[in-house]
Amino acid sequence: MISYWEKESFVNYDFIVVGSGIVGLTAAIEYKEAHPKEKVLIIEKGILPSGASTKNAGFACFGSLTEICDDLESIPSSKVLETIENRYRGLQKLRNRLGDKAFDFQPLGGYELITNQQKDYLDRTSEINKMLYPIFNDNVFSPADEKIGAFGFPHQTVKHLLFNQFEGQIHTGKMMKGLIDLARSIDIEIITGTEVIDFIDDGDRVIINCKNQFQKVDFYAEKISICVNAYAKKLLPQLEVSPGRGQVLMTNPIKNLPIKGTFHMDRGYYYFRNVGNRILLGGGRNLDYEGETTTTIKTSPQIISHLKLLLKEVILPNTPHQISMTWAGIMAFGDQKVPIVKLLSDRIAIGVRMGGMGVAIGSEVGKEINSLLD
Ligand SMILES: Cc1cc2nc3c(=O)[nH]c(=O)nc-3n(C[C@H](O)[C@H](O)[C@H](O)COP(=O)(O)OP(=O)(O)OC[C@H]3O[C@@H](n4cnc5c(N)ncnc54)[C@H](O)[C@@H]3O)c2cc1C
Structure with a gap:
C-alpha cells in the first residue's frame, strides 16, 4: 500500500x-x-x-584461437565474425565512455597456452587471421614460443604460446x-x-x-x-538461457612476478592474468557441467582444488605462492x-x-x- x-x-x-x-x-x-x-x-x-x-576476470578479450575454432564447428562463420566484431566494438565503446585510466585498461596483449592436445589448432592460425583481418586490419594471432621460458611455464606441458596483440586487461571494480x-x-x-x-x-x-x-x-x-x-x-x-557458474582464485602478491597480460587455455575453459603482482586464475566449469549449471553463488572444493593444481604445476611451478581469495559469479549461456x-x-x-x-x-x-x- x-x-x-x-x-x-x-x-x-x-x-x-x-x-x-x-x-x-x-x-x-x-x-x-x-x-x-x-x-x-x-x-x-x-x-x-x-x-x-x-565478479569477472577483467579480460578485455574477444576470443582465443582454440575457442574461435571450436565456435566455427557449430556456428556459421558469419555469426562468429559478427559476435567477435560486436565484442571488439563493445570494448572500444567502453574505453571511450570511461577513459582508459578510469578503469585501468592496460593493452598488455593476450596469450594462449598450447599443449600437445591443442597442437592441431595452430595449423589454423593463418586461416583465422585472414578471417579476422577485415575487423582488425592486421594479423591478430602470432607465435610467441620464445616467451614460454620467460613466463616460467614448463616446456614439457606448454608446447607453444600464441600472442594476441589486441587484447587487454581492466580493473573490473x-x-x-x-x-x-x-x-x-x-x-x-x-x-x-x-x-x-x-x-x-x-x-x-x-x-x-x-x-x-x-x-x-x-x-x-x-x-x-x-x-x-x-x-x-x-x-x-x-x-533459452542457462546459468553457468564461474569460479576464480587469487594469489597473494608475488615478488618479481614475470607474468604480465591475459592468458587463455583449452578453448576458453581456463584463464589467468596478473592483477598487479598477483595471479587471478579461473575456469574449470567443464569439470562438472551439471553442477555448475546453477545460480548459487559459491565455490566448490572440486573446482578450486583443480585450479590450485593448475596454478602449481603449470602457471607458477617454480614460485612459492598462497591463495588469498576465492569467489564465484554466474554467467549466462544458451544453445x-x-x-x-x-x-x-x-x-x-x-x-x-x-x-x-x-x-x-x-x-x-x-x-x-x-x-x-x-
Ligand atoms: C568468473 C567470471 C569471469 C568472467 N570473466 C570475464 C572476462 O574476463 N571478460 C569478459 O568479457 N567477461 C567475463 N565474464 C562474463 C561477464 O562478466 C558477463 O558476461 C557480464 O558481466 C554480464 O553482464 P550483464 O549486465 O548482462 O549481467 P550481470 O552482471 O549478471 O547483471 C545482471 C544483474 O541483474 C540483477 N538481477 C537479476 N534478477 C533481477 C531481478 N529479478 N530484479 C532486479 N535485479 C535483478 C542481478 O543481481 C545482476 O546484478 C566473466 C564472468 C564470470 C562469472
Whole structure:
C-alpha cells in the first residue's frame, strides 16, 4: 500500500531498467544521453550489483584461437565474425565512455597456452587471421614460443604460446564503479536491494511488481529493459538461457612476478592474468557441467582444488605462492553463443545471455537495446 505522496513522486518513470550489471547500466546511460529530460531508474536486487559484472576476470578479450575454432564447428562463420566484431566494438565503446585510466585498461596483449592436445589448432592460425583481418586490419594471432621460458611455464606441458596483440586487461571494480558514478552524475536513479518479480505491458505503460523484505511496490514506466543475464528464466521462463557458474582464485602478491597480460587455455575453459603482482586464475566449469549449471553463488572444493593444481604445476611451478581469495559469479549461456537482444512488446526490450565475454559485448548490447526501443 502506498501513499498519495509516494504515488506522485516515487513510482513513475519514463524508462526503467531491471539489473545493474554492465548491460543494464549501459542501456540506462545510453537512454538518458539520448533523452536527457526523461526520468530513468535502475532496479537491482542485490545490495551491490550481484551478477557477473562485478565478479569477472577483467579480460578485455574477444576470443582465443582454440575457442574461435571450436565456435566455427557449430556456428556459421558469419555469426562468429559478427559476435567477435560486436565484442571488439563493445570494448572500444567502453574505453571511450570511461577513459582508459578510469578503469585501468592496460593493452598488455593476450596469450594462449598450447599443449600437445591443442597442437592441431595452430595449423589454423593463418586461416583465422585472414578471417579476422577485415575487423582488425592486421594479423591478430602470432607465435610467441620464445616467451614460454620467460613466463616460467614448463616446456614439457606448454608446447607453444600464441600472442594476441589486441587484447587487454581492466580493473573490473573500477569499471563498474565508473559506470555507476556516470549513471548517477546524469541523474539516473538506482534502487538496490529490490527484486523485480513480474512485469506487464497494459497497453498504456508497463507495470513492474517489486519486493524486498520490507515491502512490495509497483513501479510504472513508458518503456523498460530487462538486463538480468543469467537470472532471465525466473522472469521469462520461455527464454533459452542457462546459468553457468564461474569460479576464480587469487594469489597473494608475488615478488618479481614475470607474468604480465591475459592468458587463455583449452578453448576458453581456463584463464589467468596478473592483477598487479598477483595471479587471478579461473575456469574449470567443464569439470562438472551439471553442477555448475546453477545460480548459487559459491565455490566448490572440486573446482578450486583443480585450479590450485593448475596454478602449481603449470602457471607458477617454480614460485612459492598462497591463495588469498576465492569467489564465484554466474554467467549466462544458451544453445547459441550470442546474446538474446529483442523486443517483447513496443515497450519492453530484453538484453540477456552475455556468455563468457560480456565485459566486451555488454556496451554494444546496451546500445542495441536503445535502438530497438526508439
Ligand atoms: C568468473 C567470471 C569471469 C568472467 N570473466 C570475464 C572476462 O574476463 N571478460 C569478459 O568479457 N567477461 C567475463 N565474464 C562474463 C561477464 O562478466 C558477463 O558476461 C557480464 O558481466 C554480464 O553482464 P550483464 O549486465 O548482462 O549481467 P550481470 O552482471 O549478471 O547483471 C545482471 C544483474 O541483474 C540483477 N538481477 C537479476 N534478477 C533481477 C531481478 N529479478 N530484479 C532486479 N535485479 C535483478 C542481478 O543481481 C545482476 O546484478 C566473466 C564472468 C564470470 C562469472
